Amino acid sequence: MSGVQQITVEPQESETRLDRWFKRRFPEVNHSRLEKLLRTGQIRVDGGRAKANMRLVTGQIIRVPPLGTTDGTPSKKRALPILTEKDFADVQRMVLYKDDDLIALNKPPGLAVQGGTGTFKHLDGMLDGLRFDSDERPRLVHRLDRDTSGVMIVARTAKSAAVLAKAFQKRDMQKVYWALVMGYPEHPAGTISAALAKSGISGKERMEWDDEDGKSAVTDYRVVDTAARKISWLELMPRTGRTHQLRAHCTLIGTPIVGDAKYAIKQVHVDQRMDLSEGLLSEIADRMCLHARSLVIERPGKKALTVTAPLPKHMKDAFKDLGFEESEAGT
Secondary structure, three states: OOOOEEEEOOHHHOOOEHHHHHHHHOOOOOHHHHHHHHHOOOOEEOOEEOOOOOEOOOOOEEEEOOOOOOOOOOOOOOOOOOOOHHHHHHHHHOEEEEOOOEEEEEEOOOOEOOOEOOEOOEOHHHHHHHOOOOOOOOEEOOOOOOOOEEEEEEEOOHHHHHHHHHHHHOOOEEEEEEEEEEOOOOOOEEEEEOOEEEEOOOOOOEEEEOOOOOEOOEEEEEEEEEEOOOEEEEEEEEOOOOOOHHHHHHHHOOOOEOOOOOOOOHHHHHHHHHHOHHHOOOOOOOOOOEEEEEEEEOOOOOOOEEEEOOOOHHHHHHHHHHOOOHHHHOO
């Protein structure tokens, strides 16, 4: 059954009815066909039978059988890729910590967390390389943008996936991100509270400040160091977890993240770089400098777990050029 897919429920899909989830993911499957697939047990959630009105939970695994199309031709929907030895080595090299419940990874920049149009290599497709001695396939419980590097957590069991997903939803975690930004904020430390909503045409959407229709988004920040106020190193602590929150918030306070093609104002990049000596950062200005530095997870009945991820090479090189010392942040 090479066409069978195992799809992880994403955080933003939590509490969605199973039939509505299918309609969004597989619009070619009509309701009567979906009911038949459910009735015959071909669609399963965490290995069990399910009904159309079932409310989904982040981290659950939905078994999707080969769907084909209404005219009987094979579906173009791709199954998870078969891992090569290099894939196994690559994903295992990302491991920062593991125990019976979870695995903490240092996701490299440029690797998508899940597949999409034109995206054939992604972390979700590599998770079989992290089974180790377990019979269960690890599960995603949160996401990072493709070009954001740093700490990512995957659950090793369905039970731990449910616990971790709930912790992420309730914000029972302390997240710290490091970013290099253009310029210097008006205040050296503070809180950015700006509701965000998606705007723009399909494929080019951005999150914009929208107090009327947006969802609450709050980020604490502080300047750790600065290079002549041309480029600053910010420590970002999100209280909420909206899509592109940190990238949008940094732009809103006039300090877009270095290398962020979607949110940075290109002219600001050009003007700031011209002022820097001998093209400083010229080699990394087109790579986003946002890194999920550390994560503290409160675990019931266990000691809190703190995971820290080293900087990717392009940011490490930038820190060296700018004279920033990682010890300045105290983390």
